[in-house]
Amino acid sequence: MTNLHPKPRANTAPPIDLPVAMLAELTHRCPMRCAYCSNPVALERPECELSTAEWRGVLSQAAAMGVMQVHFSGGEPTARRDIVDLVRYAVEEGLYTNLITSGVLLDAAMVSDLARAGLEHVQLAFQDSEDEGANIVGGYHGALGKKRAAAGLVKDAGLALTANLVIHRHNAPRVGAMIDMALEMGCERAEVANVQYYGWGLMNRAALMPSRAQLAEMTATVRERQARYTGRMVIDYVIPDYHARRPKACMGGWARRFLNVTPTGKVLPCHAAETIPGLVFDTVRDRPLRDIWDTGQAFEAYRGDAWMPKDCRSCERKEFDWGGCRCQALAIAGDAAAMDPACDLSPHHAAMAAMAEDEADADARAFVYRAFGAHKDSTF
Amino acid sequence: MLVTRTLITAESVPRLAPHVTLKHDTVRDRWVVLGPERMLVPDEIAVEILQRCDGERSVAAVVGLLAKEFNAPEDDIAGDVRELLQALADKGFVRA
Ligand code: SF4
Ligand code: SF4
Numbered sequence: 001m002t003n004l005h006p007k008p009r010a011n012t013a014p015p016i017d018l019p020v021a022m023l024a025e026l027t028h029r030c031p032m033r034c035a036y037c038s039n040p041v042a043l044e045r046p047e048c049e050l051s052t053a054e055w056r057g058v059l060s061q062a063a064a065m066g067v068m069q070v071h072f073s074g075g076e077p078t079a080r081r082d083i084v085d086l087v088r089y090a091v092e093e094g095l096y097t098n099l100i101t102s103g104v105l106l107d108a109a110m111v112s113d114l115a116r117a118g119l120e121h122v123q124l125a126f127q128d129s130e131d132e133g134a135n136i137v138g139g140y141h142g143a144l145g146k147k148r149a150a151a152g153l154v155k156d157a158g159l160a161l162t163a164n165l166v167i168h169r170h171n172a173p174r175v176g177a178m179i180d181m182a183l184e185m186g187c188e189r190a191e192v193a194n195v196q197y198y199g200w201g202l203m204n205r206a207a208l209m210p211s212r213a214q215l216a217e218m219t220a221t222v223r224e225r226q227a228r229y230t231g232r233m234v235i236d237y238v239i240p241d242y243h244a245r246r247p248k249a250c251m252g253g254w255a256r257r258f259l260n261v262t263p264t265g266k267v268l269p270c271h272a273a274e275t276i277p278g279l280v281f282d283t284v285r286d287r288p289l290r291d292i293w294d295t296g297q298a299f300e301a302y303r304g305d306a307w308m309p310k311d312c313r314s315c316e317r318k319e320f321d322w323g324g325c326r327c328q329a330l331a332i333a334g335d336a337a338a339m340d341p342a343c344d345l346s347p348h349h350a351a352m353a354a355m356a357e358d359e360a361d362a363d364a365r366a367f368v369y370r371a372f373g374a375h376k377d378s379t380f
Numbered sequence: 381m382l383v384t385r386t387l388i389t390a391e392s393v394p395r396l397a398p399h400v401t402l403k404h405d406t407v408r409d410r411w412v413v414l415g416p417e418r419m420l421v422p423d424e425i426a427v428e429i430l431q432r433c434d435g436e437r438s439v440a441a442v443v444g445l446l447a448k449e450f451n452a453p454e455d456d457i458a459g460d461v462r463e464l465l466q467a468l469a470d471k472g473f474v475r476a
Contacts, residue, residue: 018407020419066407068414096401096414120399121416160399160416188397188472189416231385234472 016255016294016303018066023073023260023271024055026083028372030076032102033139034127035367036166036208037200039075040274043372044263052082054284056089058261061289063093067259071123073100075263084113091118098123100164103150104143111150115157122154123191125164129177133170139369151185162189167218168208169360176221183233190233192222194240198272198327200370207367211360212353215243242356246317247324247340254302254326259293267292269299272327276336302326302337309339386469388439390458392476394465395435400473402430415473429461433474439465 028043050058059070070090077083078101090097099114103124126147128134134144154161163182167175175192182190197205210218222237229235238248251258251270260268265283273279279298282291293299305313305323312323323329324340332341332355333348341348366379388394396402400415411427413420422430428450432442443461447454468474 064407066405068403068405068412068419069417071417094403096403098417123417158398162416231387231470 017257019062019259019293020067020257021069021071021259022062022067023071023258024058024077024086025073025075025260025262025271026055026077026080026086027263028075029079030074030102030370031079031104031140032076032143033369033371034166035137035139035200035204035369036168036195037370038196038198038271039370040199040272041203043075043370045372046263049080049263050261050265050284052085054265055082055086058265058284058289059086059090059093059095061284062259063090063095065290065293067095069096069098071098071100076102076105078105078110084110084117087114087119088117096120101125101150102138102143103147104140106150106153108153108156111153111157111159115159119159121160121162123162123164124151124154125166126178126181127166128171129174129181133174137166137168137170137367139367148185151187155186160189161185161187162191163187164191164193166193166195167210168195169210169214169363170208172210172214172218175218176225179222179225179229179235183229187233190235192218192235192237194238197331198275200368202275202331203368206359206362206364209242209356209359210240212243212357214360215240241325241328241340241342242352244342245344247321247328247342249321250325250328250340253319253322255293255299256303256322259289267296267298269302270325270327273298275327276330307337309337311345312339315345386474386476388462388466388469388474388476390440390443390462391438392465393435393438394433394442394469394474394476396430396433397473397475402427413473418473420473425460426464429464433465439476 027049028039029046077099087097097119098121099119100123124147127138131144135141151161165178179190195201195208222235226235255269260271261284262268265285266281267284268274268281279301281298282296305318308323312318324342326336328342329338329340330336332352339346341352343349400413402411402413405412410421413422428446429442432445439462443454443458446457465474
């Protein structure tokens with residue numbers, strides 16, 4: 001018998017992993033003006049946002065390609081009037097739903113509508129355990145009181161609650177008090193999140209950077225609380241990159257587990273990817289999500305190990321950290337395809353730590369607050 | 381707030397914590413545990429254990445059931461079951 005149908009050629013390229021999580025940035029509108037906000041400095045205008053129908057399409061496509069969790073974020077996601085509708089739709093699509101919010105717009109009716117729609121979890125950000133500190137970094141008066149009230153509403157509605165404790169030079173001495181506050185509010189989980197320097201955070205880096213001594217103290221305090229609260233509240237803590245020896249597996253590896261959809265529908269491999277020159281971001285208005293994931297230029301750019309510098313490509317950790325963060329490599333080493341300078345094998349590692357120390361010592365006290373359009377400086 | 385740490389004993393009655401679900405990932409044909417911004421891919425044994433933690437059976441009953449179904453001595457699996465559930469309880473995935 002002749003073989004009329006030769007076997008297809010073995011495909012040597014490894015199969016592409018599909019994403020497990022999607023960050024849906026519903027809007028860049030936000031009543032707060034946090035100096036550390038990681039949104040891009042050029043915020044996307046409200047009139048260009050995806051419609052409800054477009055977001056529904058994105059959620060369906062995400063579920064069909066294996067996304068398990070959706071994080072509704074922003075900006076402030078509850079500034080969208082269709083937030084409850086979108087949560088309900090995501091739940092119907094079988095997605096596990098998280099809401100990442102500042103909490104300042106939440107009221108009892110909205111929280112109970114969200115709970116009825118099937119929302120599982122709320123992540124509420126806290127700037128400080130004291131009013132003054134919270135007001136200054138958030139550029140919003142009275143945020144802490146509103147956030148505490150929101151936390152109560154979330155607990156009353158029976159939802160899971162995580163406190164996202166955003167740490168920088170000015171509140172670092174209160175990290176213990178902030179963790180205690182999270183426990184008192186009934187959080188099952190707290191994330192001690194050192195500011196990441198993207199977007200507005202990068203612009204304000206010199207005014208936010210903690211010192212090495214502060215970090216050492218912070219780490220000891222967090223470890224003590226982790227031991228004390230074992231089984232009562234989970235405390236996640238990541239040593240900030242500027243003082244680490246090895247980089248984090250940013251996004252679990254570029255284009256491996258995670259995708260981000262911006263308010264206007266651009267699909268990004270990570271929420272800071274737009275800072276990298278030369279990448280092309282397709283939008284869900286032009287192409288199906290799956291296509292963008294599989295073959296979009298921005299996704300292919302740093303997927304796998306072909307793009308890596310040779311020291312990473314031959315490193316045994318390359319499938320743990322995937323060479324670290326591309327945006328940080330760009331910001332510090334000047335090349336998005338360089339080794340993340342958080343790695344102590346990087347030629348820029350020492351310079352990065354020294355820069356962090358210098359900035360912390362200089363103790364700058366001026367923030368540029370997050371805003372649409374022209375930026376305003378203010379000192380405190 | 382959990383006032384005290386969940387300690388898993390033979391008498392505890394374990395269940396997944398609120399807002400934690402065991403879900404079949406149809407795209408990849410595997411089971412996953414989903415929780416607040418967390419995902420865990422349990423191995424086959426862990427899946428069998430979790431599927432039997434229904435909030436009514438005690439740990440001892442789960443062990444008994446597994447021993448019968450998999451034809452293994454209870455003593456061999458009791459330790460593994462308790463360890464797994466304690467680890468998941470400390471991570472916030474399981475309550476008892
Ligand atoms: S970090 Fe602050 S300003 Fe930025 S989206 Fe969140 S709450 Fe709004
Ligand atoms: S050399 Fe590259 S792969 Fe190895 S630890 Fe450093 S950043 Fe990671």
